[in-house]
Amino acid sequence: MHAHPGAPPSRRRFLALAAGGAAAGAAALSGCALSTAGAAPGGSESVTMMVNLDDVSPELVKQAQKEIGVKITIVAYDITRLIAMLTNGNPPDLVRGLGALDAPYFAARDVAENLDPYFAKSTVLKVDDLDPANDLWRFDGTTQGKGPRYGMAKDFSQDAMFWYNTAHFDKAGVDYPSDTDPITYEEWLDNAKRLVQRKNGQTTVYGGSYNGLGLGILFTNLTAAAGGSLFSDDFSRVDFTSPEARRALTWYVDYAKTRVGPSLIQPNPDAWDGPTYVASRMAMSGSGYWLGGMINAEAKVAEVSRLAPAPVFEGGPRISACQGGTGMWMPKKARNKDAAWRVFEWFFGEAPAKARAEGGWGIPTLKSLQSLMPDKEDYQKRVLEVQRAELKHFSVTPFTPYIKTEAIDAIINQIIPAAMNGQLSVDTLAGRLNSSVNEQMKRGKEQVG
Amino acid sequence: MTVGQIPEIPQVTGQPRKVARTGAVRSGDLPRTSMTARRHRAFYMFTSPWIIGFLLLTIGPMAYALWLSFTTFDGISPNWKYVGFGNYQELLSDSVTWDSLGRAGLFAITSVPLSIIAGMGLAVLVNRPLKARGLWRTLLYLPAVVPPVGAGLIFKQLFNRDSGATNGVLNIFGIDAIAWLDDPYARYVILMAVLWAAGNIMIISLAGLQDVPRELHEAARIDGASAWRTFRSITVPLLSPVLLFQAVTGMIASVQTIMPMLLAADASPKGVTSIPQSNYMYMMHVFAEYFALGRYGYGSALLWVLFVLILIATGLIFKFTSGVVFYNVDPEAKK
Secondary structure, three states, X not given: OOOOOOOOOOHHHHHHHHHHHHHHHHHHHHHHOOOOEEEOOOOOEEEEEEEOOOOOOHHHHHHHHHHHOXXXXXXXXXXHHHHHHHHOOOOOOEEEEEHHHHHHHHHHOOOEOOOHHHHHHOOOOOHHHEOHHHHXXXXXXXXXXXXXXXXXXXXXXXXXXXXXXXXXXXXHOOOOOOOOOOOEHHHHHHHHHHHOEEEOOEEEEEOOEOOOOOHHHHHHHHHHHOOOOOEOOOOOOEOOOOHHHHHHHHHHHHHHHHXXXXXXXXXXXXXXXXXXXXXXXXXXXXXXXXHHHHHOOOHXXXXXXXXXXXXXOOOOOOOEEOOOOEEEEOEOOOOOHHHHHHHHXXXXXXXXXXXXXXXXXXXXXXXXXHHHOOOOOHHHHHHHHHHHHHHHXXXXXXXXXXOOHHHHHHHHHHHHHHHHOOOOOHHHHHHHHHHHHHHHHHHHHHHHO | OOOOOOOOOOOOOOOOOOEOOOOOEOOOOOOHHHHHXXXXXXXXXXHHHHHHHXXXXXXXXXXXXXXXXXXXXXXXXXXXXXXXXXXXXXXXXXXXXXXXXXXXXXXXXXXXXXXXXXXXXXXXXXXXXXXXXXXXXXXXXXXXXXXXXXXXXXXXXHOOOOOOHHHHHHHHOOOOOXXXXXXXXXXXXXXXXXXXXXXXXXXXXXXXXXXXXXXXXXXXXXXXXXXXXXXXXXXHHHHHHHHHHHHHHHHHHHHOOOHHHHHOOOOOOOHHHHOOHHHOOHXXXXXXXXXXOOOHHHHHHHHHHXXXXXXXXXXXXXXXXXXXOOOOOOOOOOO
């Protein structure tokens, strides 16, 4: 039955019209969604970068426009937003990522662009000038460190090294660690116990902090330092019950139990080591060379700060891996790949790369830029010497493509506090971790295919 | 004439309506159907933005989430599949789900009554004649306008074991520092954060209190009723619709609280899982499943189950309070 002209719309018709309006609205919203690439006003190319806001400052955006004629639009890094953008086929042109963890994950899911052809023809980023740390961004379908390059690190550190404050060592009467020979993890923990300062139940100075860039990657590296591997050969399973993994777990649980440093059961009010160490409220920080960028800005702290080699387990191999390798990758569906590559070259090989190298925020990933690392002051020279010696022990500890780093950290975060509080034995902890992580990895493997 | 009734257009008996040569009805002399149509059109015009928004931003995402809940979609991997009710079956045997739901329920049944009592108590206090009453009302309401993220930061700093002011005060009295943000104390910090913002409930209760006819109180006083009796037998019954509203909205908000995440040392997808167990409530579990584990399908199933449970809980609250809530008008009366 048709309504006669002038009659009010029926409820049914009104809802139908509203649904139509909603559909039109959805289309309009979709049209209004962030355009990720294309020509910018004025004829220059436009590239969208999803990065942390301090990775690419507004000044750097202006500099890019001036130097390479590319307009950069910054989108704050957010994994949920990235997934939404990837899902709707409208990803950013360049995305921030941790080579050590993100490279295999995104490459295995076929969303990252193989950059080998770009590197092959680049005059700025020559393959023989790339530091081996960039191998973190390689993945051959099974193993990290081999195969095509899916990204590049902006700088890197050997994250198992640690900084220490000599003033706290002097006060506690603890010998300084050697610049060349690593101490053992057990010695590190003993030192931390002697260095920690407490008053009325409050920790006023942490003896040391050793949390890595996340517990998943930390245990991967600690297990490797104990002479084993956390992952099976095909990276489809973990084994926390192996003697090496148990050794790693036992050491870390002891570290947390003694409450000498921040952990899940004793969170750092500053959220991370940097501000706490620079405020002289931490005697040792398990952070690599990159923290020097922050330390150098505080001359008083810099003068009493030294960098020490990565600890070893008694009888274990000497390895010093990079746990991060923060850099960028290009989504396969990026709209403006050539302009994105131009930005990539500029960011990793030209003015911004030189500025980063001079600042001491990590080791430059181009060998040709490593001579720019700060060495004017005596303390900088000393740090640089230790770092250069440590480079001989650099290695890539491969990570699995079947689980996100957030996922493995999430599972560990949920189970390990009970062990830290003494309610769970390390054996039980290892068993539970195996069960939960392997279940998640099984799902991941099915989804990758 | 009741509100919403359409006024009748007066018609002069025996006088034909004046129709122009074109046949159109002159303005001011509109037929009743045309006026009704205009009113309906106006109604639909004014409500359509909301209806469209509701369809676009509520029904659409809910339908999408429902579809996702039948899949293993993780947002990025190519080989996700349809699993029917598999996620719902898994949910039934997932102890983390039930534990987190239990904690959320416990939080709701403690925080909602406590905050209503606190808010109503404050409302009674600031409804009395006192000096600088406006200032008191403003001061008590202020915490409620602090954004939750700000409130989270404040409480995180206040209760930090090593640098928080709370332990500083305890130290003055010779009491050793307490790890407030860890188990088993973390749950009390959340409760305090909720009570701190009871100003919202105070304002609504205050509006309700001011609507209570003064003569009822005067009559009770003349009859010799005590202040408590007056409060219990007059104030509370007349405030009961307001209290019911606060109980329902409070329950819905508290089972979905994200305050534990704001108090976490690391408010990121993986950081959410480092929240102490006593504060690991349902929405934390949902957040972790979605964004830390990348299980969009399972996370969506969790959300749908929560939605249904909230509907049931709301229905039960209405059912069990129907006899005790006092309405000035009969809500069941035919319009």
